Amino acid sequence: MAFDSPISHQLCPLILWAASVAFANVTLVERRGRREPLDPRRQIEIRTVLESMPEAVVIVNTEGCIIDANAVAITLAGLNRERLIGMSMSSFARHMGDAEADRNVVPFQKPIIGRALAGEVVHGERRVVKPPPTGTPVQLVVSANPIRSENGEILGALVVARDVTELAHLQQRLADIDRHQAIGHVAAGIAHDFNNTLQTIAQAVAVLQLSPDRPLEERKVFLNMIENAVRRGAEVISRIRDYLRSGTNANSDVDVKSVLEDAVELTRPMWQAAQGVAVETNINPTPRIRGNQADLRRVFTNLIINSLQAMPNGGKLIVGCDESDRSVHVWVRDTGQGIAPELAKQIFNPYFTTKPGGTGLGLSGAQKILLGLGGNISFQSEPGKGTQFDIYLPKAADGKQ
Known part of the structure; x- marks a missing residue:
């Protein structure tokens, strides 16, 4: 199942715009290719369509050189029209960012322009550029369409890029809100559990203070109680720290059994406090997978929290x-x-939720993480009877447990 980004939905009206522009520019490219003059009124119509688009629009010929661009594209590039027109897309890509310093620069010519000039329609690909003079990262959603003549010959390509930087930042803030809500659920239960640990220590200390002359063997019993309580408290803090640790793009070999056990322990105070909830675990040793441990811990924890919230009357x-x-x-x-x-x-x-105050990013974010690891997530559900979520993750190459 492909990850359905809300940003990709923004491109639906853009495709309609692109169709009208492509139609207009078939005439433009054909006439320029034959060195025929274009009717001034027709040229004004094409220019009006281009300039009315809120996205950056670039038109290239079959050699991959820019033959026209609208004002938004010129502003994004930080160039004047005279410098931009005639520039090859490979030079344009280098101008938009340093490929050696940042591998996520727009590689227009091969992945997008090359495919469009070969006849492929490219929809909504994400790119990050660092246009001069500031070099500030700009997030784009880029589409490209081949421009064809009446007999189907490819005359060039139309590239449309939408700046979604602000939208992406908003999406990240909403994801942070969703993460903080999950942390709140976990922390409320952990606080109760940790308080019990402190009470155990306090009671053992009180007994020792009341009878300082107890034999060593009797005192050992209470000292062991304190030691075990401190160990449990340290484990709680360690799990919280691991849960709060942000995931990174760095993957490593991950023991799924250990991460799933962490998620169960993190949510233990929640399901122990819930009335009428029984918990059964069948956590078996498995081969390691390639992934990010912090990301997977959050995915598993959120799924358990969702299940607990789906059983307000026990289960x-x-x-x-x-x-x-x-x-x-x-x-x-x-x-x-x-x-x-x-x-x-x-x-x-994304953003679909049935929970009051929910952000609707928990499951969509989980799906994105799992798809990024080459895995998938699916579910089976029957109203009134329950739901099962299934996650499949590919084993690491060495298959070690």
């Missing part, structure tokens, strides 16, 4: 993992309210 939570062919299978199952059939197709959509 059963089942969490497990096992080896499955060339994958590692993780499942989280509940006997809660289930998901209505009319909502089932929307639950991985």
Whole structure:
């Protein structure tokens, strides 16, 4: 299942704009190719269409050189029209950022322009550029369409780029809000659990203070209680620290069994405090996978929290993992309210939520993370009976456990 970004939906009206511009520019490219003069009124019409578009628009010929651009593209590039027109797209890519310093520079010619000139329609590809003079990163969604003559001959390509920097920043802030909400759920339970740990220490210390002359063997019992309580407290703090640690793009070999056990322990105070909730674990040793441990911990924890919230009147939570062919299978199952059939197709959509105050980014973010690791997530649900989420992650190359 492909990750359905809300930014990609912004391109729907853009495609309609692109169609009208492409039609107008078939005439432009054909006439220029034959060195025929273009009717001034027709030229004004084409220029009006180009300049009315809110996106950056660049038109290239079959040699990959820019033959026209609108004002938005010129502003984005930081060049005047005379310098931009006639520039090759490879030179334009170098101008828009240093490929050696940042591999995420717009590589127009091969991945986008080359494909468009070969006849492919390219939709909504994400790129980050650093246009001069500031070099400030700009996030773009880029589409490209081949321009064809009446007999189907490719005359050039139309490239449309939308600046989605602000939208991407907003999406990141919403994702942070969703993460903080999950942290709040976990922290509320952890605080209660940690308070119990402190009470154990306080009670043991009080007994020792009341009877300082107890034999050493009796005092050892209470000292062991204190030591165990301190160890439990340290484990709680360690899990919280690991949960709060931001995921990075750096992947490593990950023990899924250990990460899933962490998620169960992080949510233990929640399901222990919930009335009528029974928890069953079937967490088996599995081969390691390539991934980011912090990201996976959050995915598993959020799925468990979702399941607990789906059982306000009690039920059963089942969490497990096992080896499955060339994958590692993780499942989280509940006997809660289930998901209505009319909502089932929307639950991985960004911003879709049925929770009051929810952001709708938990499951869509989880799907994005898992797809990025070459895995997938799916679910089965029956209203009134419960839901099971299944995650499959490819084993690491060496297959070690």
